[in-house]
Amino acid sequence: MSGATADVLDRLFEVVTSRRNADPNISHSARLLSRGTAKVAQKFGEEAVECLIEAVMGNSSKLIGESADVLYHLIVLWVDAGVNPGEVWSELQRREGTSGIAEKAARPGPIANRSGG
Known part of the structure; x- marks a missing residue:
């Protein structure tokens, strides 16, 4: 283990926040944010599916990379x-x-949802 901690997520959040109004031609985060909520959500969903596929395939090394992608897009x-x-x-x-x-x-919600049905 490299000594990395979950603090990297807070630092990544600060970076993405700082890029919110950056030039979309030079910042991937700015480009994503400039496309609107639907596209941001779609990209997160795509990355989540890729993560799930690697988990089902049992490919730990690719699961790690896809998990990082999911966390970035969630941020x-x-x-x-x-x-x-x-x-x-x-x-x-x-x-x-x-x-x-x-x-x-x-x-809160319908009783059917709480009972698993």
Whole structure:
């Protein structure tokens, strides 16, 4: 392990945020953001599917690369939506120690969705 930590996600968020108004011809992040929410979301979805494919194929090395792509595009989506990573980290912390089944059942929505049906 290289000693890398999840702090890189906060730094990446700052970079993407700083590129929001940059020239789309020189910044990939600016180019993505300039295309609007639908395209940002579409790109995130494409990367997520590629990540899933590598997981199903059992290709760990490619899964690592695709996972990095997913995280980058998720951060671009957050910047587009005005979501700060700290808000997501707080939500994860709030859920910490709670059963996933119990957490999902506590979400508002139709009873059918909460029961898995």
